[in-house]
Amino acid sequence: MTMEPILLRARGVKNSRTLGSYLKRGGYKALAKAIAMDPEEVIDEVKASGVRGRGGAGFPAGVKWSFVPKDLAKPTYMICNADESEPGTFKDRELILVDPHMVLEGIAIASYAIDAHTAYIYIRGEFVRETEILVKAISEARRKRYLGSDILGSGYELEIHIHRGAGAYICGEETALIESIEGKRGLPRLKPPFPAVVGVFGCPTVVNNVETLACVPHIIERGGAWFAAIGTERSTGTKLFCVSGHVERPGVYEAPMGTTFREIIEEFCGGVRGGRELKAFIPGGSSAPILPADRIDTPADFESVAEAGSMLGSGGVIVMDDTVDMVWALENLLTFYAHESCGQCTPCREGSDWALDVVRRIRRGQGRTKDIETLQRIARFASQGMTICPLGDAFCLPITSFLEHFGGEFEEAIAGAEQSVSTHLPVLPVRSDQALFEAEEVGR
């Protein structure tokens, strides 16, 4: 299904980042409209649109905004999450590069709706050029009174500040992000209390993803019902799909929710690179369970992807052709999680390292029969509420899904190893393997 792009409509437009260009395509009209409305009405419109969080969890944005307590003596804060560190995800960067004012307008409307006068954009530290673009856009908007002390003559005041991260995946998690803004290590907090009640500086805070906020001006301008009519019944609007890996034309594509992965991979991206066979794809960023090629007709919306056994997540589609060794791919992903675990919870800190060690030794031809069971046990211990934040699940879901769909490759690698071990090769310890074997015996 092809349609007019909404979020990416400025792609290819000359000087699309400038305020002048943004105004030419109707920019900041939605902000003027919102400010003339009651904040409650703005929230209702966003609720009516059904727009769900694009950062991974898919929580309805309007509902989240309505959780902010009213009439507290404390200020409220708006945070735009531009940390974008989930492997396979690169859409927020695209939005900032193409249309930064659209993101700012979304932040401004959201801030108005929750009565915030300060908003922070938390942007990952590596995005230096993107930070410069936002800095420039903010000062342009301030000069013309789309931001600042008296927005469009309404008396509403909002300052947007940029807070740069400094290289920590976990700071994409909203409570770790809040800690990081407060100047601390990015350690996730226990929830509840949720940020909408106790967030940054102890005040009510709403955290939304860049793409979620980019939808907001369009919703206000054209109405919640218009947005809700796009996509599926429960996954409304368009979604940015970031396709990477083995496709002919990787990149960011905008399509209505419910577009099938076949359309995304074969039509938008020109199919698997070099005409090879599709082996598997990860539909929603590296934390989402991997799906085998035969699920390619799954529609890309929150419900359908869940039914197919995975998650729509951030919309990062990683495509793998028939040359990919799945033991190698899992090792790569676990390297990421072992590196990024913040270390607060034992199951996540130890489990991610341990699982990596096990997969690594399987790939090096030193696997053991019990290894698959061990991996499954680690996954049981570190997921489903055993940890403070969902990073525990994020590294376990790849493990269980790789084993479910491609367990044969792991078994083969282990069987090969057992044979060679019994005939001639000694078992060489890999890293801290010796201690790990002991731990495995104790855990039994």
Added chain:
Amino acid sequence: MTEAGTLPLTVATVEVVEEPTFDDFMESEIKRILKRYPDHGAALLPVLWLCQERWGWISAGIMRAVGQRLDLSPAFVEGVASFYTMYLLRPPGKYLLQVCTTLSCQLCGTSGIVDHLKEKLGIDFGETTKDGRFTLVDVQCLGACGEAPVVQINNDYYTNLTEKCLDEILDGLGE
């Protein structure tokens, strides 16, 4: 400079400073940063960035000075600085080559680039060339997976890399 944020310098110059002091420019930046937050502790990350832009890395002396300026203990500052991988606690070479080694980049041939870089520069990950020009590090997903393989050199992304174009980029970097 604007209200919203500090514009990063293009290339960090690496200096060894035992007893760093904040000059007028830095002091005015710090004041500006402090105004963005209701709590002075929140200025820690931006002030560390400011220092890294000024001196090229975060030495123990810098951590002490930052702690003093923001009324935070040196241990706290070190705890925070060491949590975030982008604060360089050791002086890097003039060009910091950060190679993304996460899945999408690996699927598109990063390992060839890594081998090539290691051989060309004669260093391994985490090392700096003897002439102090290049430091090579492996990093996790840089959020540009559609243009894999990706290498970040100081503040810029270089994408869709091949060994050949990487050579041209490195040769064009200047002394």
